[in-house]
Amino acid sequence: MQVHAGRVAALLGPNGAGKTTVLRALAGLLPLAEGQVVLDGHMLEDTGRRLRVSAERRPVGMVFQDYLLFPHLSVLENVAFGLRARGARRRPARAAAAAWLERLGLASLESARPGTLSGGQQQRVALARALATDPRMLLLDEPLSALDACIRAEVRRDLRRHLKEFAGVNLVVTHDPLEAIALADRLIVLEGGRVVQSGTPAEVSEHPRSRYVADLVGVNLLRGVASGGAVELEGGGRLEAVGAGTGDVFAVIAPSSVSLWRSRPVGSPRNVWTGRAAGLDLLGDRVRVRVEGRPTLVAEVTPGAVSELQLAEGAEVWVSVKATEVRVYPA
Amino acid sequence: MRLPQPFNPVLVALAGLCALFFVLPLVGLVARMPWTSALGILANRDVQAALRLSVVCSLASTALACVLGVPLAWVLARLRFPGKSLLRGFTTLPMVLPPVVGGVALLLAFGRRGLIGEPIATATGFGLPFTTWGVIMAEAFVAMPFLVITVEAGLRSMDVRFEDAARTLGAGRWTVFRRVTIPLIGPSLAAGAVLAWSRALGEFGATITFAGNFPGTTQTAPLAIYIDLESGQLPSAVMLSLLMIVVSLAVLVALRGRYLGD
Numbered sequence: 001m002q003v004h005a006g007r008v009a010a011l012l013g014p015n016g017a018g019k020t021t022v023l024r025a026l027a028g029l030l031p032l033a034e035g036q037v038v039l040d041g042h043m044l045e046d047t048g049r050r051l052r053v054s055a056e057r058r059p060v061g062m063v064f065q066d067y068l069l070f071p072h073l074s075v076l077e078n079v080a081f082g083l084r085a086r087g088a089r090r091r092p093a094r095a096a097a098a099a100w101l102e103r104l105g106l107a108s109l110e111s112a113r114p115g116t117l118s119g120g121q122q123q124r125v126a127l128a129r130a131l132a133t134d135p136r137m138l139l140l141d142e143p144l145s146a147l148d149a150c151i152r153a154e155v156r157r158d159l160r161r162h163l164k165e166f167a168g169v170n171l172v173v174t175h176d177p178l179e180a181i182a183l184a185d186r187l188i189v190l191e192g193g194r195v196v197q198s199g200t201p202a203e204v205s206e207h208p209r210s211r212y213v214a215d216l217v218g219v220n221l222l223r224g225v226a227s228g229g230a231v232e233l234e235g236g237g238r239l240e241a242v243g244a245g246t247g248d249v250f251a252v253i254a255p256s257s258v259s260l261w262r263s264r265p266v267g268s269p270r271n272v273w274t275g276r277a278a279g280l281d282l283l284g285d286r287v288r289v290r291v292e293g294r295p296t297l298v299a300e301v302t303p304g305a306v307s308e309l310q311l312a313e314g315a316e317v318w319v320s321v322k323a324t325e326v327r328v329y330p331a
Numbered sequence: 332m333r334l335p336q337p338f339n340p341v342l343v344a345l346a347g348l349c350a351l352f353f354v355l356p357l358v359g360l361v362a363r364m365p366w367t368s369a370l371g372i373l374a375n376r377d378v379q380a381a382l383r384l385s386v387v388c389s390l391a392s393t394a395l396a397c398v399l400g401v402p403l404a405w406v407l408a409r410l411r412f413p414g415k416s417l418l419r420g421f422t423t424l425p426m427v428l429p430p431v432v433g434g435v436a437l438l439l440a441f442g443r444r445g446l447i448g449e450p451i452a453t454a455t456g457f458g459l460p461f462t463t464w465g466v467i468m469a470e471a472f473v474a475m476p477f478l479v480i481t482v483e484a485g486l487r488s489m490d491v492r493f494e495d496a497a498r499t500l501g502a503g504r505w506t507v508f509r510r511v512t513i514p515l516i517g518p519s520l521a522a523g524a525v526l527a528w529s530r531a532l533g534e535f536g537a538t539i540t541f542a543g544n545f546p547g548t549t550q551t552a553p554l555a556i557y558i559d560l561e562s563g564q565l566p567s568a569v570m571l572s573l574l575m576i577v578v579s580l581a582v583l584v585a586l587r588g589r590y591l592g593d
Contacts, residue, residue, distance in 0.1 A: 029495050055498040062499040068492055072514040081510070082500035133501055 001188060001195055005040070005136075008163050008170040010184030012177060014212055018193040019173040020065075023139045026171070027062050028055035039169065040136055056085070061130030063140040067122045069114035075125050076101065076110040082133035100128040104162070119147040120155045127162060137169040144179055156182055177216045189213055207329055208252065220253040220297045226328060237294035240270040241326035248331040255288060257325035258299035261318040262309055270323040277315045280306070287311075291319055360573055365566035372570045380547045381555035382574065388463065388551060389531040392470035393478075396527045400478040401520065405512075407479070408486035426476045433472055434540025441468065441541075465542035466549050470531035477530055478523035485519025486512075529582050533575070 001022075003009040011019050024030040026037060028044065031052065037045040039060075044053045061082075069078050079097035084090065101107050104124045114122060123143060130138060143159060144152050160183050163170050174180050180187055181201045189197040189204065189212065197209045208214040214221035224233040226249045230240045239251055259265070265272060275293025287306050289299045297319065301309075309317060365372065372378055407419055425433055441448040443458045452458045459465045489512070497511045513520065535553040542549040544558065552571050559568035 024495075027495075027499050029498065055495075056501050056503050058499075060499060062496070064492065064496055068490070068496040070493060070496075070511060070514075072517070081497070081502070085497070085500055085502035085506050085510075129500065 001198075003169050003171055003186075003188075005169050006167050007186060008160075008172060008184045009186045009188055010180035011171060011173045011188050011190055012180045013175065013190035015175060017190045019175070019190055020141055021193075022190065023062070023141050023171070023173050026137070027060050027139055028053060028058045059134075059136040061133055061135035061138045063123070063126045063130050063138070063143055065142045066146050067114075067126040069117075069122055069125055069129070071114055073114075074110065075106065075112050075114065075117070078114065078125060079129045079132050082129060086133060097128075097132055100132045101125075104128045118151075120151050120158075123147065123155060124158070127159070131162075131166065135168060137171070138163075138166055140170075140172045142174055143172060144174075145176070159183065207250070209250065209331070214252070218255065220255065220258070222251045222253070222295055223331060224249060224251065229323075231326075231328060233295050235295065237273065239295070239321070239326050240323040241328045242324050243328060245328060245330065249328050250331050252327045252329075253297060253321055253325060255298045255300035257321060258291075258297050259320045260289065260291070260299050260301055260305070260309055260311070261320065264318050265320050271321040271326070273319055275317060275319050277311050277313060277317055279313065280311065291317060293319060297321075357576065360569060360576070363565070363569050364573060365570060368566055369570060372567050375567065377546045377550070378555065378567060378571065381550050381552045381571065384463070384466065384548075384550065385532060385552040388466045388470055389474075389528055389534075391467045392474055392531045393524055393528040395467065395471045396475040396478045396531075397520070397524055400475045400523075400527075401482055401513075404479045404482035404486060408483045422479050423476045425473050426480075430473055430534065430536030430538075431540050434469060434537035437469060437472060437537065437541040441465075460541055461543040461545065461549060463542075463548050466538055466551060469537040469541040470534045473534050473537050474527040474531040477526040481519050481523030481526060482516060485516035485523075489515050525582055525585070529579060532578065 011022060013019050021030065025032055032045055032047050034047045035045075036043065036047070039058075043049075043051060044058055045051060069075075070081065073081065076094060076097050079100055080088075080090075080093040083093035083096055088096070098107070098110060101110060104127065106121065106124055106128065109117065109121060109125075114125065117125065123146075127143075144156055147155055156179065163172075163183060172180070172183050174183075185200065187198060187201055187204045188195055189210065191210055191212055197204055197207075197213060199207075204213060205217045208217055208219065208221050211221060222231070222233050222239070224231040224239075225247065226232075226241075227246050229242075230238055231249060231251050232238055233251070241251060273293055275291035275296070277289055278292045278296075279290040281288045282303075283300075285303070286300050287303055289301060289306075289311060291297055291299055299319065301311075305311075309315075311317065403422060407415065407422075438445060438460060440446045441451075441459045443449065443452045443460065448459060459468060493511050493515060494507050497507045502510065533553060534551070535557070538549070538551060539554055544550050544554050546555075550558070552575055556568045556571045556575075559565070559571070
């Protein structure tokens with residue numbers, strides 16, 4: 001995993017993928033079983049050489065999921081804590097903390113206790129506290145998940161601005177793809193403790209490489225072996241695709257390009273098979289129908305089409321996909 | 332909001348009986364209070380010495396309990412090692428042990444003929460028993476468990492991620508302990524210290540066994556009360572008893588207001 005300074009990377013993944021574990025390991029709160037952590041060319045941890053810089057010596061700032069502001073200290077003392085812990089005298093530490101609070105628009109809250117603040121204010125105090133020690137790397141663990149939905153957009157905008165101003169390495173952990181795309185220039189998708197995909201949000205959403213990403217983007221992802229303009233799918237079925245290439249591939253089909261019929265369609269579609277409607281979800285003014293067959297796909301149709309096709313759970317339907325609508329890329 | 336409870340006459344009658352059981356002895360004490368000679372009793376040097384010793388020794392043993400008991404509570408709450416439950420059993424044993432037994436045990440360990448006491452006595456000529464230090468030790472022995480279990484519970488219920496947050500801010504282990512852990516368990520620490528202190532203040536059995544009963548050096552208020560009663564000086568015993576009650580009540584009220592809610 002590699003993250004560049006001055007840019008914001010988001011570590012995205014389902015619950016239990018190990019996102020928070022990665023952050024804690026980077027911060028030095030969890031020892032690595034095996035591997036290295038290098039920051040700006042400085043080795044922070046190397047299990048091979050039994051080298052390990054302890055958490056308090058790492059130039060790392062962390063914003064925790066529920067912020068963990070010290071309840072017994074005032075806002076100003078919270079922000080000054082890091083400087084005091086690193087040996088600064090009380091007066092300069094407080095002055096520096098006050099400057100950070102000013103910068104984040106919190107000057108009026110200096111003497112408040114964290115418990116009296118709103119979620120958004122707590123988040124900014126946590127950010128000020130992490131930034132006050134002048135870290136080279138900023139780690140944010142689900143920075144917006146503790147907030148009410150109604151203020152999340154506004155806080156996200158503010159947070160994005162502050163992250164842009166930070167010159168060091170920025171890593172945000174989130175399970176919310178919207179948040180990841182809004183905050184980050186680069187996505188790193190983590191599943192089952194492994195990086196399955198990384199790149200710009202556009203790259204990741206155009207070429208999903210896992211079920212999780214495909215679900216986020218809302219497309220059908222299939223895997224198989226391509227040869228001679230067609231893909232033999234894992235789990236049965238065969239798709240003709242324009243430009244299928246050869247070898248191990250992913251095939252992506254947008255639900256809107258999947259057509260459903262009551263009887264075998266006539267005409268041009270190259271890929272035609274029968275399936276059974278297994279689930280119907282209303283999504284805005286569209287209906288998403290899961291059709292089990294070889295292969296199983298999700299199709300997006302209008303409510304009118306649903307009644308016309310007499311679609312219900314268990315109904316038999318014909319499925320067709322044009323060869324030009326199947327996008328194939330190497331696995 | 333509290334919903335009205337159905338009235339149960341049997342429970343209320345038993346509760347009233349229970350309340351009388353606690354109140355009547357106090358009424359008896361107050362009824363025999365020697366109001367006219369109160370000042371004369373308070374002027375007595377032995378009475379003053381007993382009160383002073385009680386206050387000094389209970390505070391000193393509480394301080395000892397904090398300095399040694401908090402680290403023990405931390406070890407019990409945070410570390411994993413074999414024999415931990417055994418260690419916890421030993422440290423809480425004095426809570427259920429008859430204090431006299433504790434006094435005997437202390438004597439056999441730290442007395443002039445004791446396991447550790449003898450080498451110390453031959454090397455330095457100093458013996459703990461029958462000194463004010465002995466009183467402090469006996470009181471700490473009996474009172475420390477209250478502090479240890481209260482603080483351990485506080486440490487267990489504390490969110491340790493606050494300590495993680497402090498570490499990412501550059502705080503070393505002592506800074507974390509001093510500026511984050513201790514303040515966060517402040518209420519437990521205060522409650523434990525007050526419990527230990529009140530236990531030490533009332534300590535009798537271990538003290539008289541290990542430290543003896545010498546006016547001015549080891550005779551604390553509870554010992555003085557007992558001796559006064561035995562030697563027929565009832566007014567003095569009643570006077571000291573009432574003073575102890577006032578102090579205990581003050582502690583209870585302070586605790587209830589701050590830590591027990593309601």
